[in-house]
Amino acid sequence: MLPSGALSVTVLSLASLASAGTVTYNWDVTWVNAAPDGFSRPVIGINNQWPCPKIEATKGDTVVINLNNKLGNQTTGLHFHGINQINTVEMDGPSAFTQCPVPPGSSIQYKFLVDAAGTYWYHSHNMGQYPDGLRGPLIVHDPVDPYAGKYDEEVILTISDWYHSQTIPLMQAMLTPANGFRPPFPDSIIVNEGGDGRISFVKGKTYRVRIISFAxxxxxFVHFDSHTMSVIMNDGSYIEKNSAYQLRVTPAQRYDVLISAIDRDRRNYPYLVALDVNKDFANDASVQWPHNFTGQLVMDKNQNFTTDVVNAFRPQDDSNFVPRDGGAAFGPVTKTLTMNFAFCTDQNGIGRACINGKTNIPQKVPTLYTAATCGNDNTNPTIYGAVNPFIVSSNDxxxxxxxxxxxxxxxxxxxxxxxxxxxRPRSGTGDYPGRTNGFSKNPPMRDVVSVNGKSYAVLRFKADNPGVFxxxxxxxxxxxxxxxxxxxESPELLRGKEFPVDHLNNCKLMNIPTEGNAAGNTVNPHRHYRLHHRSGRELHWVSTVATASSLPSC
Ligand SMILES: [Cu+2]
Structure with a gap:
């Protein structure tokens, strides 16, 4: 019933202390049949296998992925989630923003430095493609791991909701006037892409479990029977050890936790992974979350396996985590970007999500290419079209x-x-009131934060990485x-930026212009300084949404 390549729980070899090198992967993106929950369906795999392989490197390495799109019927691309892409924004991966989609039969090379150790993942960032299976772990080992010696073995535990339909029909059904705002609901939960979730658990040993959500x-919610999780890392950042009974892992978040088999342990210990039953998702009476997974810390496979009973979900408040380096908040703040998110309806009656009243529509020209080719006009947000652009300057x-x-x-x-x-206050707090007295002095750093319902978060970063993010x-x-x-970010440093020939070739094959404003205009004959766009029915997985040629020229 399980795919032949299903992982149980992968035991990693510990990092070797090799000096910086290059790690190269040659990957064909291919359709594969798999049944991670017993239901067989086509999934997107790599080199005719699924689950997709992990990327494993050491901090300071250069990772090279030579990707060939062998899907035949879909474009593709990869994003390396949590990798900062210092000065290599063109390798970040989102279609229509930093590159053109890779059409069937074509290829692309991604090449980037892994500048920070941690638990990351890669996934397609092209037309909602990763729920179809194109995702995998990306592990960056640390030659000077501050927790080295505190654990004996590493395991990866990936968590995902899972769908029996492919993404494109799910999205087509979602984006109809009759649907309202309901997203597709998952059919099941899987861990390790269909693995059995059994982790070998030997008395006296401590395990570093790298929890990754592919959802x-x-x-x-994650809870281990009779064992606390000692959290040492959230996303790509070390924290001071924090003992957690339960964690709530949102899509794309990662937690590295230490779990020890202590002397009194003498049986198998179940752990529970449960899709969210939080009241924040219960505002629609038809929403139910029956999907739970029970895994096992296995001391003796001949003994009983039991289930883990959790009476109430009270996940640890991750906004209180303390960064391991004790890093203070950046400051003083030089730019505040206020984003009010609410669902909205477009002119076709289709449910959309809006930031400050506007939904994001991928444009004809990838945003990064517009920034690179519009000269001094690239500080004018209107040339980027309907992508909800926000400009920040170097060192803001x-x-x-x-x-x-x-x-x-x-x-x-x-x-x-x-x-x-x-x-990151609790649900029901309302909009940010402008007060800073609740701010952390030593805030945790991460790359995905759960923002509570009818509430807000304030997130701070230093604009030291020129790009389109x-x-x-x-x-x-x-x-x-x-x-x-x-x-x-830092548009003044993006002017004249050059792009790899293979990236530009994909644009050519897709008939996508690589210069000018979002509509591909370097000269605007109409001089209409009016921003309007089509949205809705012509969806961007069918074809690129054309932007009216009435953007300011550049
Ligand atoms: Cu959302």
């Missing part, structure tokens, strides 16, 4: 204020940076509803 929608200390006016929790992710979580909800269905802002 498209549902957050997961930026606060993103995200006001979540929806009832549900939404996990927001920033590309290009780990941000400081300055403040997305800030978006990591519920993949909400990305497709337009819940993305585009941060254009």
């Amino acid at each position: 498209a929608f549902a957050s997961a 200390i930026v606060d993103i204020v995200i006001n979540n006016r929806d009832d549900a929790i939404h996990p927001f992710h920033l590309h290009g940076h780990q941000f400081q979580v300055m403040d 997305l800030f978006h909800c990591h519920i993949e269905w909400h990305v497709e509803m337009g819940l993305t802002a585009t941060i254009i």
Whole structure:
């Protein structure tokens, strides 16, 4: 019933202390049949295998992925989630923002430095494709791991909601006037892409469990019977050890936790991974979350396996985590980007997600290419079209204020940076009131934060990485509803930026212009300084949404 390549729980070899090198992967993206929950369906794999392989490197290495699109019927691309892409924003991966989609039969090379150790993942950032299976762990080992010696073995535990339908029909059904705002609901939960979740558990040993959520929608509660999780890392950042009974892992978040088999341990210990039953998601009476997974810490496979009973979910408040380096909040703040998120309806009556009243529509010209080719005009946000552009200057200390006016929790992710979580109050707090007295002095750093319902978060970063970086909800269905802002960081340093020939060739094959404003105009014959766009019915997985040629020329 399980795919032949299913992992049980992968035991990694510990990092070797080799000096910086290059790690190369040659990958064909291919359709594969798999049945991770017993239901067989086509999934997107690599080199005719699924689950997709992990990328494993050591801090300071250069990772090279030679990717060939052998899907035949879909474009593709990869994003390396949590990797900052210092000075290599063109390798970040989101289609229509930093590259063109890779058409069937074509290829692309990604080449980037892994500048920080941690637990990351890679996934397609092209037309909602990763719930179809194109995702995998990306582990960056640390030659000077501050927790070295505190654990004996490493295991990866990936968590995901899972769907029996492919993404494109799910999105087509979602983006109809009759649907309202309902995202597709998962059919099941899987760990390690269909693995049995059994972790060998030997008395006296401590395990570093790298928990990664590959989910498209549902957050997961994680609880181990009779064992606390000693959290040492959130996303790509070390924290001071924090003992947690339960964690709530949103889509795309990672937690590295230490779990010890102590002397009194003498049986198998179950652990529970449960998709969110939080009241934040219960505002629709038809929503149910029956999907739970029980894994096992296995001391003796001949003994009983039991289930883990959790009576109430009270996850640890991750906004109180303390960074391991004790890093103080950046400051003083020189730019505040206020983003009010609410669901909205477009002119076709289709449910969308809006930031400050506007939904994100991928444009004809990738935003980074516009920034590179529009000269001094690239500080003018209107040339970027309907991507919710925000301009920040080099060395700005930026606060993103995200006001979540929806009832549900939404996990927001920033590309290009780990941000400081300055403040993340509980549900029902309302919009950010402008006070800073609740801010952390030593805020935790991460790249995905769950923003509570009818509440806000304040996230801080230093604009030291020129590029075009997305800030978006990591519920993949909400990305497709337009819940993305585009941060254009240090545009003055992007002028004249050059791009690899293979990247540009994909644009050529896709008939996508690589210069000019969002509509591909370097000269605007109409001189209409009026921004309008089509949205809705012509969806961007069908064809690129054309932007009216009435943007300011550049
Ligand atoms: Cu969302």
